[in-house]
Amino acid sequence: MTRKASRCLEQALGKPVPEEEIGYLAMHFGTAILNRQETGREKYRVLLVCSSGIGTSQLLQAQIKLKLPSLHVVDTVSLMQLDDWLRDHPPVDLVLTTLPIQMEHVDAFTVSPFLTDDEIARIQERLEQIRTQKQGAHKPALDRASVARTVDQVERYGKALAGLIRNLEVVDRFEADDKQHLIDRIIAYAGENFSVSDPDLLKRDLENRERLGPLLMEPERLAMLHCRSEGIDEMAICLFRLGREVNWDIEGRRAPVRTVLTMLGPLHGPKENFELASEINMSLIEEPFIRSLTHGSPGEAKEAMQFVLKKGYVRLIGQQL
Template identity: 30%
Template sequence: MVSLTPRAQQILAVLLSAKAAMPLSQVAEALGIPERAVRYDLELGSVWLKHQGLKLETQSGVGAWIKGSQADKVQASRRLGSLHVSQLNLNPEDRRVVALAILLGAGEPGQACDYERLTELLGISHRTAYSDLVDLRKYLAAKDVTLSRRADGSFHIQGPEVALREIAFRLMERWGAERVWKYLRAGPDSPDAELYRLELGSVGCFVATLLAHVDPEPLVRAVQAGQESMKASFAEPDVFPLLLKLALLVRRVLKGYVTVEPVLDTALLSTLPEAAAAASVARGIENAYGCRLPTGEVSLITLYVLATKTATHPGSPAMPEDVLSKLAGHIVDDLVSDVSDRLGLDLGVDSMLREDLRAHLKPVLIRLAFSMKIRNPLEDQVREDYPILYRVVEAAASEVVAPLVGPVPSSELAYLTMHFGAALERAPRFTGQRLKALVVCSSGIATSRILASRLEREFSRLDVVDIRPTASVDISKLPDVDLVVSTTPLQCEVPVVVVNPLLPAGDLSALAEKLRALERKGLTEPSTATRAALTPSRMRSSLCLAELLHHGLVSVSLPVQDSEQAIREAGRLLVLDGAVEERYVEAMVRTYREVGPYIVIAAGVALPHARPEDGAIRVGLSVVTLADPVPFGHRTNDPVSVVFAFAGIDYFSHLRAFTELASLFRDPERLAAVRQARTADELLTVILSAVT
């Protein structure tokens, strides 16, 4: 039997669960790997599939799919999910991950980690095992953790308890905190257990045994109680890392490994609302697991809570002002001012940007102060699509944030860049002074006029006041212009940008940079070209609410029995519109069962959704208002009377619609009007007028 790599195992799991052909780019995006890696591993996967009586089919422009009977596909999925790490062809990185997990206590409890176990489990020689352990020793030493060999030949790691837990958390985070948590919470007897095993793969499931024998449900209840005590909810993506860290804490405490010394100043803690939430979480843990948490562990929980982003909702009481909130507010003021100066526009008037940054920056400051790194799955895409804006934010953060808490890592910079990118998308279009340009061209008149027309079309603030051939230009007698765009180099007092007459992408970018420089000198508003240079093409082409919503996607005063029926009714509209497959609706319900109240994102408003690979065909949004509100399980935002069901296909194509929805959710009066709408026309009018 052919041995699969862990990556090939996950690729086949995605294709086996798909109902139709999947483009390889979509498979790559679902797994967070390059498309070329998918192509490479599919060659190995096709051989494995043949042994299961199945055939891998591919077609250019369509994608890949697995051909065979449904019974054979089900059987193959079960075999795929039951593969142990010892049955996989592990690359060096995966081998080191498994070895480190064993050293931290994964796998069979009480079983010593020695050369014999490593070579048997990983299918490697003593020499390879020795080489892997040398690499691990270097990795651990950088984290103040030592790897030593005992007299009996077994290996042992030793170091600060906080450091050991952080290493274990980083291992699990490789597969995504949300995926690992859902796998743990489902349990082996859940109908969805096989699905989660396939999502994680054998290596991910093996690493997850670091949390074996920890019942996750009490932690969910403890975190919900903590949210109630501080009258705010943890942002949905951030709550899963928090839950994993708490599960690690419980696992280690139950095994007798505790943190005694506080990691935070206890005098500072008393001033923070998060401290009360942490104390509530600690009480829930003590009561549920029958253990006592010393001051150091409670302090650690407080640090975890502080490092987790919270989201207050319209109508919710504001959290008390504290010293960290004040510091975050001052930094936001300076950061927005610095970025505005560098861009040549005033973002300080955007109250939504300030509010979002303030909520975002408080946990960022804690993470930076305690060197708590985070994984940003969007980092590469943000840096690729916002190259100019990323550099601007990076420079501003080095001036404003770094002197206070040290250098800001790229993962945090990418999140900050996304906030500023959203603000640029909201920025009003320019209505004031225009820039004047002279076009100097060495080609014929037709080429010159094409260049001038292209300039005015691409840069709406730019007026081409004259076109002159190169041979007749007198640089001492230029007209009154702000800029010269020339196809040949010129020496004059007015700024000159040399371009190709056809204006390729590189020349457009250079022009945008020059316009931005001119604006910084004396103008206060950005040109459309500058905003275009700072906003990614995916954002510029993302859909707005007016493009997504129509009469077939809204339903008014719908009677439902419970929350799940409400989700299914909203999902049914997406199916009828062709935006999703039917399985996407069940995936939304399954997500709600797993994350529960976290989809209730404002008072009386739920936003159910699932992953793109769960059956999303294109971006879609539906709205259902309920005849009678129903509870979704949220402590402060229940009952729900409005359900927005959403489907996305990537990270960017829906950003504009979400920005507009955020504006709606922040306006209690508009939300009230949405609830009171009695016809589809009235509902659409209220929603779309709220964002125009």
């Protein structure tokens, strides 16, 4: 193709284009094609929506990272925050939701947290339509306001990272008779170690979230408990390794659990806290990380979670910059 294009140069210059120059030009064309492909991966802005803004949407984000790398997840919100988010932020290309919703003027796809092949095909078909529409579009010039927003955002991520590392605990040989007793003891532990304004409300919100469906990795005997609540004033991440197994009810049967990852956050806490905390959820697809949580020493488990938070911080501020 470059040889054909060089004929235009030969006519314009009145001189032949040597073979080595054609090869050199072909390298430039190849680089341009690769750069265009890389740039295309950053064009598709996606918003994730689930019932609480954490949990299943973070599992979905991990699947997107593996199966749809051309998507850039700009945020994860709960259903009740959706309208406000869309009003206050730049438009997105797609909304992926684990709940059935209907929206005007926005592409909304209802998907499972594990992204089936049919769902991926539908999304890719829509992305191809968006790519065609966006061809020839130019990025807006960087201005003082956008620089100021970026600096403020990076600072908020820094504060979120410091707070999460401060409020990250690993508790070994935690004892409980059953799941309900375990929840009671977790709430009591949170009240002793974090800023909990209403333990009863926090417990009720945690139990209500659990009734929507447990999050459980059966082969690893690892479960997640998480919620947002007005009963707690700060984000807390705790890993409880149980002295003996506790049964979880799932689909009419009992599954033994030995490790419980708990995330408790204020109802209206900074979104940066939840974005960073979700990095731990997304890392649950990585076997070395899971082994650190379930079989490593308390120090190794804590260090592994801190590393994931720091790595997520670098990734998130990299997107901002």
